[in-house]
Amino acid sequence: xxxxxxxxxxxxxxxxxxxxxxxxxxxxxxxxxxxxxxxxxxxxxxxxxxxxxxxxxxxxxxxxxxxxxxxxxxxxxxxxxxxxxxxxxxxxxxxxxxxxxxxxxxxxxxxxxxxxxxxxxxxxxxxxxxxxxxxxxxxxxxxxxxxxxxxxxxxxx
Numbered sequence: 001x002x003x004x005x006x007x008x009x010x011x012x013x014x015x016x017x018x019x020x021x022x023x024x025x026x027x028x029x030x031x032x033x034x035x036x037x038x039x040x041x042x043x044x045x046x047x048x049x050x051x052x053x054x055x056x057x058x059x060x061x062x063x064x065x066x067x068x069x070x071x072x073x074x075x076x077x078x079x080x081x082x083x084x085x086x087x088x089x090x091x092x093x094x095x096x097x098x099x100x101x102x103x104x105x106x107x108x109x110x111x112x113x114x115x116x117x118x119x120x121x122x123x124x125x126x127x128x129x130x131x132x133x134x135x136x137x138x139x140x141x142x143x144x145x146x147x148x149x150x151x152x153x154x155x156x157x
Contacts, residue, residue, distance in 0.1 A: 008038040009064075010149050011099025011123075013114040014048025014107040014130070022106040025128050026051035028142035029103055034061025036150055041099045043067065043091070043114075044075040044082055048105045053078035066094050093117045101149040103139075104130040124149065 010033045014026060030052035033040045040056040042049040044065020053063045057078045065079035068088045075082035085091040089110055096102060096117035101124045104115055111130060118125045119135040126145045127136040139145035 007062075008036075008150060009041050009098060009100045010038045010146070011041040011095055011102040011114070011118070012048065012052040012105065013042065013095060013102055013111050014052075014105035015111060016045055016047035016049070018047050018051075018106045022048060022129065023051040025105050025142050027055040029105065029128070029146055030055035030061070031059045032143060032146035033149075034059035036146060038150065039064060041066065041095060042079075043095055043110075044079050046076060048107070050076040050078060052105075064098070066091055066098065089113065096121055096123060099123060102126065103128065103145050103149055104136065106130055 012029055026048040034056040039062045041064045044067040056063050063079050064081045065075040066083045067075050068091045070084050070086035072082035072084045092113045096114050102118040103126045104111055105128045107130050115125050115131055125136045126148045127138045128145050139148055
């Protein structure tokens with residue numbers, strides 16, 4: 001019954017208006033997260049979030065969307081558990097807090113805030129074509145990003 005408590009929560013963060021290549025990366029990350037048995041956490045809306053969640057669902061995974069609005073139905077259709085916050089961008093701290101590790105794909109300033117909160121909360125942050133700043137471990141592929149995210153004993157554990 002409490003088996004879900006043992007599963008790693010991988011936060012997938014990124015832009016809501018990404019290029020096709022970033023959507024492809026997000027889909028592969030979502031698929032790999034689900035196949036590894038981890039739970040996918042995201043902001044629950046469009047772009048990278050929706051691409052990752054759709055692939056995770058297709059691969060049989062569980063998805064959580066922490067949305068900025070106050071209506072759970074605003075989440076994209078691939079979110080199993082929508083969490084309405086009514087907090088706008090301030091909800092980004094909750095995405096980071098409720099993830100054991102973060103994978104950032106592309107993104108603008110909203111993604112930067114999630115990376116920052118991840119660092120503040122001591123979470124490991126893996127990057128795919130995103131902000132190259134202190135605290136972000138860059139990966140060369142979606143598969144490597146998920147492998148790094150699930151690696152035991154890494155900083156942030």
